[in-house]
Amino acid sequence: MKFIDQLKEKAKQNKKTIVLPETSDMRTIEAAGKVLAEGIANIILVGDKEDIMSRAGDIDLSGASFVDPKNYEKFDEYVDAFVEMRRKKGMTEARAKELLLTNPLYFGCMMVKQDDADGMVAGAINASADVLRAALQTLKTAPGTRIVSAFFLVVVPDCQYGANGTFVFADAGLNQSPSASELADIAEQSAKSFELLVDETPVVAMLSHSTKGSAKHPDVDKVIEATEIVNAEFPDLLCDGELQSDAALVPEVAASKAPGSKVAGHANVLVFPDLDAANIGYKLVQRLAKADAYGPVTQGIAKPVNDLSRGCVADDIVGVVAITAIQAQAQEDGRMKVTPKER
Numbered sequence: 001m002k003f004i005d006q007l008k009e010k011a012k013q014n015k016k017t018i019v020l021p022e023t024s025d026m027r028t029i030e031a032a033g034k035v036l037a038e039g040i041a042n043i044i045l046v047g048d049k050e051d052i053m054s055r056a057g058d059i060d061l062s063g064a065s066f067v068d069p070k071n072y073e074k075f076d077e078y079v080d081a082f083v084e085m086r087r088k089k090g091m092t093e094a095r096a097k098e099l100l101l102t103n104p105l106y107f108g109c110m111m112v113k114q115d116d117a118d119g120m121v122a123g124a125i126n127a128s129a130d131v132l133r134a135a136l137q138t139l140k141t142a143p144g145t146r147i148v149s150a151f152f153l154v155v156v157p158d159c160q161y162g163a164n165g166t167f168v169f170a171d172a173g174l175n176q177s178p179s180a181s182e183l184a185d186i187a188e189q190s191a192k193s194f195e196l197l198v199d200e201t202p203v204v205a206m207l208s209h210s211t212k213g214s215a216k217h218p219d220v221d222k223v224i225e226a227t228e229i230v231n232a233e234f235p236d237l238l239c240d241g242e243l244q245s246d247a248a249l250v251p252e253v254a255a256s257k258a259p260g261s262k263v264a265g266h267a268n269v270l271v272f273p274d275l276d277a278a279n280i281g282y283k284l285v286q287r288l289a290k291a292d293a294y295g296p297v298t299q300g301i302a303k304p305v306n307d308l309s310r311g312c313v314a315d316d317i318v319g320v321v322a323i324t325a326i327q328a329q330a331q332e333d334g335r336m337k338v339t340p341k342e343r
């Protein structure tokens with residue numbers, strides 16, 4: 001079975017309700033049809049039902065729910081809740097009304113916040129910053145979480161590295177210049193996400209342009225410090241750094257560059273030193289190695305809201321919907337809990 005089909009099967013076991021706010025986008029409509037046809041999740045489409053149905057053509061959306069902010073019976077409830085939570089940030093009733101009427105990202109996040117949906121997926125037509133800001137402002141971090149971060153689940157065809165070519169790439173979507181402490185949090189979160197989605201032991205490489213002292217630079221020092229934090233706080237987690245990506249992935253290179261490392265040559269969770277490296281890296285692998293790349297999937301938000309690349313195709317959206325449903329169930333079960341140590 002293809003890896004993505006395993007994720008879909010997992011999602012089907014506990015059918016969740018996922019809201020898709022970007023209904024002016026045909027890939028989103030196509031994805032909604034596929035999710036419904038395959039029984040992966042229940043779908044809420046935000047917008048005018050007639051308009052969406054007319055654009056859907058042959059795509060069967062008969063199983064979807066449609067919610068139009070303009071005439072939704074809970075609209076005023078959402079406005080009140082939004083004002084209440086953002087009052088200290090200067091939110092007024094008029095501004096909240098306007099935002100929830102005109103910006104489907106905020107409306108979708110409020111559906112999740114108010115428990116009318118289990119998760120949201122967007123980002124096919126909106127920039128990541130806009131999707132993530134709406135989620136962070138409304139849903140906030142999960143208890144005990146210091147930072148929210150984002151990863152891609154990358155599935156490389158015909159690849160013997162990682163978990164049969166499956167990897168987590170982090171943080172490829174959110175934190176632009178993480179500190180050593182933030183990188184350590186990203187590593188812990190990413191290991192948990194890998195375990196949840198791939199069902200294999202995470203092997204975490206803290207990536208750098210240096211392997212075990214081969215280069216000296218403050219950027220390298222940051223990765224070394226992050227690795228030390230992870231190893232001190234999570235001694236059971238297989239994590240090593242600083243490693244170049246060839247040393248992280250290829251056993252023969254690992255043997256010469258990082259002899260004795262339990263991680264080098266076997267990594268399946270790749271923690272990049274910053275967003276530039278991670279975002280550029282995942283797109284290169286996606287486009288040059290023809291990998292599937294699902295995400296950016298967030299980790300650490302109180303309830304799952306996941307992003308997409310504007311370059312996505314409908315099947316990417318379907319995959320992220322399945323991942324969102326799995327995360328929602330895991331959060332409900334308390335499987336994603338973190339207990340951060342004081343630093």
Ligand SMILES: CC(C)(COP(=O)(O)OP(=O)(O)OC[C@H]1O[C@@H](n2cnc3c(N)ncnc32)[C@H](O)[C@@H]1OP(=O)(O)O)[C@@H](O)C(=O)NCCC(=O)NCCS
Binds near residue numbers: 141173
């Ligand atoms: C996500 C992002 C927009 C947040 O930016 P920001 O300037 O902190 O945005 P805001 O100030 O509006 O923050 C919104 C809220 O999120 C919180 N927040 C921001 N980053 C956070 C993080 N990593 N973890 C937890 N909360 C965070 C802020 O504290 C703020 O909370 P508040 O409004 O309740 O006080 C910004 O980090 C970003 O643009 N990241 C890069 C996204 C991107 O372009 N990715 C590349 C393509 S995938």
Ligand SMILES: CC(=O)OP(=O)(O)O
Binds near residue numbers: 311
């Ligand atoms: C994740 C990402 O890079 O998003 P976009 O391609 O939309 O900028």
